Amino acid sequence: MENKRKHLEFIQEAINRMASNLFFLRGWTITLIAALFTLFIKDANHNFIFVVYFPVIIFWILDGYFLSQERLFRSLYDDVRKLNEEKIDFSMNTSKYANDKNNSWISSMFSTTLLFFYLPLIMVMLLITYLVN
Numbered sequence: 071m072e073n074k075r076k077h078l079e080f081i082q083e084a085i086n087r088m089a090s091n092l093f094f095l096r097g098w099t100i101t102l103i104a105a106l107f108t109l110f111i112k113d114a115n116h117n118f119i120f121v122v123y124f125p126v127i128i129f130w131i132l133d134g135y136f137l138s139q140e141r142l143f144r145s146l147y148d149d150v151r152k153l154n155e156e157k158i159d160f161s162m163n164t165s166k167y168a169n170d171k172n173n174s175w176i177s178s179m180f181s182t183t184l185l186f187f188y189l190p191l192i193m194v195m196l197l198i199t200y201l202v203n
Contacts, residue, residue, distance in 0.1 A: 073158040074150070080162065081147045088140035092133060096187060099129040103195065111202055119199055126195065130188045134179030139164075141173040 106122040142164035150158070167173055178184070 071155060073160075074153065074155055077150055077158050077160050078147060080160065081143055081150060084162065085140055085143045085147065088136050088143065091136045092140070095129055095133050095136065099126060099133075099191070102129075103191070107195075107198060119202060122195065122199075123192075126188065126192060130179060130184065133184055133188075134175055134181075137181060137184065138173055138175045138178035141178060142167050145170065145173060 102125050103122060106125070107119075110119045110122065143162075145167035146162070146164050171177055
């Protein structure tokens with residue numbers, strides 16, 4: 071049982087890293103957007119205010135990537151917990167779960183959690199852009 075427990079710990083550490091990456095990306099998104107809007111509004115250079123939308127798209131894509139990786143490792147975790155002790159090989163290969171539609175990058179980008187973060191952010195950004203112009 072010790073091998074199984076150790077393998078599950080390795081997988082859980084990978085899941086935790088992906089989750090912390092998601093958290094940090096969202097923090098950086100808010101910080102960068104606020105700084106860019108402040109910069110554009112302060113300098114009254116409204117011609118380039120749409121540059122602020124580019125980092126949001128990039129961070130949304132990165133967020134989707136890390137969420138898809140987290141889902142892949144969760145699928146691996148689920149399979150390893152069902153394995154017999156003799157079959158534990160300490161593999162961290164998640165490629166066999168990549169065909170699952172729920173684990174895809176696009177599916178992760180448009181998951182409920184990311185949509186509830188990025189869509190309101192984009193709506194607020196559009197409102198600010200409208201008010202500034």
